[in-house]
Amino acid sequence: MFRIGCHLSTAKGFLAMGRTAESIGANTFQFFTRNPRGGAAKDIDPRDVADFLEFCDRKGIGRILAHAPYTLNPCSDKPRVREFARETLADDLLRMAHVPGNAYNMHPGSHVGQGAKEGMRLIAEVLNEVMSKDMETTLLLETMAGKGSEIGGKFEEIIEIIDMLDHKDNAGVCLDTCHVHDAGYDVVNDLDGVLDEFDSVVGLGRLKAIHLNDSMNPVGAAKDRHARIGEGRIGLKPICAVINNPRLRDLPFYLETPNELPGYAKEIETLKGCRS
Ligand code: FE
Ligand code: FE
Ligand code: ZN
Numbered sequence: 001m002f003r004i005g006c007h008l009s010t011a012k013g014f015l016a017m018g019r020t021a022e023s024i025g026a027n028t029f030q031f032f033t034r035n036p037r038g039g040a041a042k043d044i045d046p047r048d049v050a051d052f053l054e055f056c057d058r059k060g061i062g063r064i065l066a067h068a069p070y071t072l073n074p075c076s077d078k079p080r081v082r083e084f085a086r087e088t089l090a091d092d093l094l095r096m097a098h099v100p101g102n103a104y105n106m107h108p109g110s111h112v113g114q115g116a117k118e119g120m121r122l123i124a125e126v127l128n129e130v131m132s133k134d135m136e137t138t139l140l141l142e143t144m145a146g147k148g149s150e151i152g153g154k155f156e157e158i159i160e161i162i163d164m165l166d167h168k169d170n171a172g173v174c175l176d177t178c179h180v181h182d183a184g185y186d187v188v189n190d191l192d193g194v195l196d197e198f199d200s201v202v203g204l205g206r207l208k209a210i211h212l213n214d215s216m217n218p219v220g221a222a223k224d225r226h227a228r229i230g231e232g233r234i235g236l237k238p239i240c241a242v243i244n245n246p247r248l249r250d251l252p253f254y255l256e257t258p259n260e261l262p263g264y265a266k267e268i269e270t271l272k273g274c275r276s
């Protein structure tokens with residue numbers, strides 16, 4: 001089954017997001033657990049969750065993906081910032097327990113000059129405090145473009161963090177096509193080579209979701225500016241190759257392109273059209 005959706009920016013409750021997803025032809029979606037800049041999350045309404053689960057069942061919507069606020073930095077050099085990341089992640093995972101069996105994606109963090117080694121150690125330290133053996137949410141680390149002191153621009157860094165986790169069975173990876181492209185992985189000319197590399201470094205079994213984005217910048221630019229599908233340096237054909245690749249096609253795909261809902265609806269239609 002082709003699982004395709006997009007990032008929904010307004011979180012007016014789960015049922016509202018499910019309805020919005022359906023209205024644009026999506027059968028999954030990504031959402032922020034709270035304001036992307038951090039801050040308090042709205043209380044979970046058990047009635048809304050129950051209605052949502054029933055709606056998903058009826059409409060075939062599933063494998064939703066939560067996204068952590070991108071201001072979290074579990075490998076900051078400031079203990080207060082790391083503590084805020086820990087508290088937010090812990091609270092988000094509690095909230096995700098209301099919709100078990102889905103995934104929660106986060107940016108690993110930026111080591112802000114302490115070095116990648118120390119950064120990865122600090123990230124694993126925070127994750128080991130918030131993850132548990134019995135959690136029913138898969139925590140995903142997103143592949144990053146590697147801008148500034150960002151960790152996760154190399155597949156090696158992703159697996160190094162996962163290898164330090166106590167409950168690594170509950171961890172996975174979300175591959176962002178714009179990010180890996182910007183990090184220097186040539187998904188345009190050598191998608192299979194990139195996947196071979198991912199497989200040998202991380203293991204394709206760890207790959208749980210794809211962020212489907214075009215990129216405004218050339219391969220290796222370490223920039224992270226998303227473009228609409230077919231309007232960037234990756235292009236429509238290589239993106240269609242991603243959604244049809246035998247090693248990727250059963251994963252859920254989430255668009256994070258610069259679009260409002262009608263633009264997303266159009267992209268979803270285009271991608272359904274090139275799905276083989
Ligand atoms: Fe992200
Ligand atoms: Fe992304
Ligand atoms: Zn990005």
